[in-house]
Amino acid sequence: MNRLTEFMLPPAKSTTAESTDALFHFINVTSIILLLGITVAIIYFSWKYRRRSDDDVTPVIAHNSKLEITWSVIPLILVMIVFGWGFTGYINLITPPDDAYEIRVVGKSWLWEFHYETGHVSVNELHVPVNRPVKLIMSSDDVLHSFYIPDYRVKMDVLPNRYTSLWFEATEISESVIYCTEYCGTAHSNMLATAHVHSQEDFETWLESAGSADDDMDPAELGEQLVTRNACNTCHSSDGTRLIGPTFQGLWMAERTMQDGEVVVADENYIRESILEPNARINEGYDPVMPSYAGSLNDRQIDAIIEYIKTLQ
């Protein structure tokens, strides 16, 4: 039976996961025992009391108070145990320790932004230290999203008009997948991120060097990295494939027709505007769904992306 629970759940990599798993296990075992009992009774009765002739006479058994009280009270006790257990686990899940390390999370269609205390922003990559409570303070820029890390057994909806939060303490240095679990449109299922757990020193090193490593890179090369890192490639291909947004291939200096009929040449200013104010002008045949990158990409980074697009002729 332990095997079954292990098979059904992803690896437990947070301090709270174990208690959630224990309850999952308890309910599974209890349910399987009861379900087996009921199933055996159904099969046994239908064989033992099968109709032998059309004149069968059946006894009049309409009540049995003892039996009825038993099968009302025992389930009641069981569900009250489950309720109490689930509730205490939940209280732990929503009560972060006071010294938790805080990270701001912003959900946008369709990417996750992580803002650290240094001002650094990473997209679709959450970096956290191991064995230290981390509290995420989350909000959405557009529709509802939901932040879910199965390995940590934590999930919380991300709303546009208020902050929600969740916390966890990762127990091993590894990577875990992050999903969006509130349906948010076309690329809902691509709104994935990865949680990278580092040792405390590695985490500090990463935080200090994050972003600065970009300085000595070739602009076009940096631009290519930024396109991946910021999840531009969720919606914009670089090989001519039509995704949710127009492809980058052949974009540079091309004449583009907008929804209102205006024809625009895709030069530096047009690309810059499309990144910072994506819905100012919409290409014909596409929907105004791109979130703004104002505040998450600086001017040098935008330059690099433009350089990268120039190479995709």
Added chain:
Amino acid sequence: MATNDSTTNVKRLQVRRYKPEENPETHYLNQEKGLWAWLTTVDHKKIGLMYLGAIAFFFFVGGVLALLLRTELLTPARSFMDADVYNQVFTLHGAIMIFFFLIPAGPAVLGNFILPLQLGAKDVAFPRLNLASFYIYVIGAVFTLVAIFTGGVDTGWTFYTPYSATTGGNVMAMTFGVFILGFSSILTGMNFIVTIHKMRAPGITWNKLPLNMWALYATSIIQILATPVLAITLLLLTMERALGIGIFDPALGGDPVLYQHFFWFYSHPAVYIMIVPGFGVISEVISTFSRKIIFGYWAIALSSLAIAFIGFLVWGHHMFTAGQSSLANMVFSFLTFLVGIPTGIKIFNWLATMYKGSIDMKTPMLYAMVFLFLFTLGGFTGIMLGALSVDIHLHDTYYVVAHFHYVMMGGMVMAFLAGLHYWWPKIFGKMYSEFWAKISLGLLFIGFNMTFLPQFVMGAQGMPRRYFNYIDQFQSFHQFSTIGAYVMGVAFVIMAGYMLHSLMKGKPASANPWGSRALEWQTSSPPDLHNFHHTPVVINGPYDYHKPMSEFQLGIATSHNGHGHHDHETVNVPKTEKEQA
């Protein structure tokens, strides 16, 4: 005062036995002819049949959509449709199955046909209103079809804001269709409540009411109390989209969580609109095929009402991760477990009914057993989802999808099919092939578990719902699930086959092929246009299998057929073998 004793005000009825006529020449299917007679009929049986045709159509459409979804999910990335198309298909699958199939399947199809017959009435209390509710359903359906063909809808069947307020497509036509549909449901519920109160045949006291009637009564209460909230919610949604009034959209100053409260305040009770009529069918079927008095009549009857009542207070368990307060989460979790108790009581009562019975494993009984197994499994996984800390992990994963399909398809669809096979001889006067019915049921059971058991595992491992793409580790589960869906598809094709064969060339059914004591079996198959040729009189409970059949075939003794006004006619018929109770 001639009929009253001087000491009591009890009215004495002269009764005699009316044996149902076998294979009558004229019955409700041939007493009025032509398409126009069908379209304008106020007969509850024909209206029930028109509903049956409509929901069969929508079940087919919803089923094909489900097979498309499962086929697309064979591979982790795109198989043959785009993400946008996929999103529209899962939205339509959900919306059609819930609003156009599951909600009307219990009350509007089986309820409409059986309710007046089980009460010994000629029709429901408001026959014209009944017809009106069918046409309201049709108008709602037309709006939905318009929405599908004019841009589609990709919001999920829950229409969560602010996504539904901002996305493209024709959300307004869809929500308007569902809005209209709600009135059909409200009218049916009101009609049933009045009918059960006012039109029971002489002798059907509240403790002789068939459990199917108690179930429909509980369902009707939910329908008339909960559905208006859905109507208000969808109206507000439409106002927001059309007029820009900020109610749910934060961009306009609204609150998206408010929408979820409104929506689930209806949609949680709505799952009981779907499943409670199924409970009624299962009580009838298990008692009939065990040929035994039902165990715990009042426990089953009152647990339906308890579920209807507590069901109104648990909507917040859909929102444990939505951002409502932790106090609210605690209260909703607690109340959710309380709904489990009356449901469990029903399961045990049905099992106890089978104990020492004379069990005939005909198709409807097999469906009832499959129901017991699948619904119990669905119920246990519901306990899992009600546990707060575990739900945080499982919410919005395939675990929820699997749970929902176990209670709705494993529960309600199996109960509906149990009822359809049980009453089929009464409805059409024909028998179907037991052999093919059992083959189809076997395939359905295997296919169903193949489809949805892997989804529990996937969900617990973290596979989110409503995903067009998924990570490779889930592929084998998805493929297994898809094969299961195809097996179910084959089972339904076989079912359609033997049902059509039964309609064309089926053997004529006798009035009471299962030897039931219930009142609907004490008239011919198919019944007369006015159900009974006499006014039935009931002296025993509907499950009193220890009493002879003759005691269940009584009617007021008159020389005419009981229709029209004959109040002053003298009655002079000798008493039959049974005195009044």
